[in-house]
Amino acid sequence: MTTAAIIVAAGRGTRAGGEIPKQWQSLAGRPVLAHTLDAFAGLRRVLVIHPDDRARANALAPGVEIVTGGATRAQSVRNALESLAESGVDKVLIHDGARPLVSPAQIARIVDALETSPAAAPALAVTDALWKGAEGRVIGTQSREGLWRAQTPQGFRFTGILAAHRAFVGDAADDVEVAMAAGLPVAIVPGEETNLKLTFPGDFARAEAILKGARMDIRLGNGFDVHAFTEGDHVWLCGVKVPHGKALLGHSDADVGMHALTDAIYGALAMGDIGRHFPPSDPQWKGAASHIFLQHAIDMAREMGFALMNCDVTLICERPKIGPHAELMRQALATIMGVAVERVSVKATTSERLGFTGREEGIAALATATLVRP
Numbered sequence: 001m002t003t004a005a006i007i008v009a010a011g012r013g014t015r016a017g018g019e020i021p022k023q024w025q026s027l028a029g030r031p032v033l034a035h036t037l038d039a040f041a042g043l044r045r046v047l048v049i050h051p052d053d054r055a056r057a058n059a060l061a062p063g064v065e066i067v068t069g070g071a072t073r074a075q076s077v078r079n080a081l082e083s084l085a086e087s088g089v090d091k092v093l094i095h096d097g098a099r100p101l102v103s104p105a106q107i108a109r110i111v112d113a114l115e116t117s118p119a120a121a122p123a124l125a126v127t128d129a130l131w132k133g134a135e136g137r138v139i140g141t142q143s144r145e146g147l148w149r150a151q152t153p154q155g156f157r158f159t160g161i162l163a164a165h166r167a168f169v170g171d172a173a174d175d176v177e178v179a180m181a182a183g184l185p186v187a188i189v190p191g192e193e194t195n196l197k198l199t200f201p202g203d204f205a206r207a208e209a210i211l212k213g214a215r216m217d218i219r220l221g222n223g224f225d226v227h228a229f230t231e232g233d234h235v236w237l238c239g240v241k242v243p244h245g246k247a248l249l250g251h252s253d254a255d256v257g258m259h260a261l262t263d264a265i266y267g268a269l270a271m272g273d274i275g276r277h278f279p280p281s282d283p284q285w286k287g288a289a290s291h292i293f294l295q296h297a298i299d300m301a302r303e304m305g306f307a308l309m310n311c312d313v314t315l316i317c318e319r320p321k322i323g324p325h326a327e328l329m330r331q332a333l334a335t336i337m338g339v340a341v342e343r344v345s346v347k348a349t350t351s352e353r354l355g356f357t358g359r360e361e362g363i364a365a366l367a368t369a370t371l372v373r374p
Contacts (some may be wrong), residue, residue, distance in 0.1 A: 003111055004089045005040040006080040006151065007079060009097030010050045010069025017201045025055055027204060028211045035062055035100035035211070039107065042090065046080045047097075072175060073176060075156035081162045092161060094175045095153035101210055102153065109189050110155040111272050117155045119179045122191035137217035150174055151191040156330040160184055203319055217268040217373040219306065221268030223260040223315075228362040230327050235320065235363070235369045237344055238313060238333030239291060244320045248363060255290035257346070260367035261360065262290070263299040264311065268371045291336045298337045306371040312345040316364040321350030 013022035023033045037060075038043060046065045049057045057066050066085050069076030077094055084092065091114050095102065106122060113120035126147040132140035154175045161175065164182035172178050176186050194201060194210050232247020238257040248254035264275045271277075278285045288333050296307065313333070315322050322329075326346045334341040351357045357364055 002044070002087075002089050003091040003093065003094060004044040004084055004087070004158075005047060005093045006046045006048060006077060006084075007033070007036055007040070007095055007097050008048045008069070008173050009036075009053075009075055009274055010048050010076045011073070011098075012050070013098065014199075015199055016269075018202070021053070022198050023051070024053065025204070026098060030057075031060060032100050032198060032276050034060060036095070036097050036102070037064060039100070039102045039104070040093070043093070044087075046078045046083060048195045049209070051338075073166060073174075074165065074170070074172045077175060077178075078165040078168075081158075081165055084158070085162060089156060089158045092158050093153035093155045094161075094196055099152055099195055100198070101190060101207060102195050106192050108151060110153055111186050113189050114155050114157060116141045117185060117187035119154070119161045119176070119186040120189050121176050121186055122150065122151040122189045122195065124191045124193065126138045127148075131192045138199040138257075144291070148188060150176065151195050151197075153180075154186075155351075156184070190258070198323065212234050212343070217306075219268035219371040219373075221264040221266065221275075221369045221371070223263030223265075223267060223369075224365070225256045225259040225263065226253045226356075226362060227249065227256045228356075229360070235365075237320075238327070238329035239336060240328045242320050242325055252285055252288040252293070253290050256363050256365040257329070257367070258290040258294050258333070260365035261311055261313050261369065262297045263310070264295045265294075265301055265367035266373070268369050269297075269301060271300065272319075274335060282339060293321040294333070294336050296344075301371055305373045307374050308339050308343060308374070309370040310343045310345070311367065311369040313347070313365060314346040315346070316351055316366070317348065317362075318350050318353070318358060318360050322346070360361040 009023045013305045016022035018025050026029050027035060037195050047061055048067050048069045049059060051068050067080045070079055086283055110120050126144040126149060130142035130144050132142055164178050168178045179186055227250050228250040229246040230249040235242050235248050236253045236255040259274060266273055278293055293317055328343045329346040330341050334344045355361055
């Protein structure tokens with residue numbers, strides 16, 4: 001089935017303040033309507049505008065069908081529906097242009113509901129006490145039982161809502177009112193608190209905060225490394241020199257824990273691994289201290305705008321015992337990366353005498369790093 005989205009944006013929105021209608025005002029550096037149109041990317045989109053906004057619409061939305069609205073909201077929607085009458089559209093979503101934060105999940109729920117109902121709309125149950133007021137005073141109360149806060153997009157099977165609008169006289173608060181006047185049953189689909197309608201100046205600040213949270217880029221990376229034992233009297237683990245009857249074999253200082261953590265950070269950035277940035281074929285890295293690698297990885301993360309939220313390193317070995325050195329290791333890693341030690345975890349486990357670590361042939365390390373970019 002073919003689904004189209006009608007974005008209604010022909011109003012003037014004076015309660016929001018500002019020199020231009022609210023749907024054209026800036027939200028997080030872009031017009032409100034830019035966010036709204038993006039939410040329906042992938043669907044056929046029809047943007048309903050005021051005649052005075054034609055130039056803005058042409059500049060903002062090349063490729064989007066543009067329809068001029070009417071004197072009322074109901075007429076504006078009908079104009080858009082009539083433009084689709086011969087298009088073969090089966091389902092239509094009708095959405096307020098001033099609701100720029102509608103989620104893909106919300107849209108999908110509405111479309112899915114139209115498989116079993118001729119109309120479906122999102123709503124939130126009223127949970128606050130309701131009053132009746134006049135002249136700034138409470139004059140009565142109203143039961144909230146069975147009351148819902150309507151949202152959009154409101155979805156319909158196309159032929160049904162087109163016929164309903166053609167038969168409707170006057171204006172309506174939304175398209176559910178038009179559908180009900182025509183006798184169409186409307187299914188209630190759970191709405192979302194973040195799907196707010198920008199109405200007053202303060203709503204823009206709320207929307208900015210929601211967008212900032214939604215845009216947060218959270219990356220998770222994993223790293224794994226193994227080094228075999230060789231002759232020696234100590235091992236480097238997570239930046240700490242640990243006395244031991246053997247050493248770890250490697251091109252650098254073979255700090256298996258720091259290597260795993262470095263790869264975890266590179267992995268979170270989708271920037272390869274240590275070998276990509278410090279090839280073992282390059283003699284300058286022979287015997288190099290592994291903090292060079294870790295410092296490079298964390299510096300790259302910061303250059304890309306990421307901060308390390310936390311990291312966790314697990315060392316897998318029978319010996320040496322890690323517990324007595326774990327706090328020093330946490331502090332060493334935190335110092336190298338320039339983060340609070342509370343964001344760094346180092347722990348150890350054995351393999352119950354199984355495998356190469358159980359036979360004390362080497363040490364393995366597993367690390368996870370979480371990076372966040374606001």
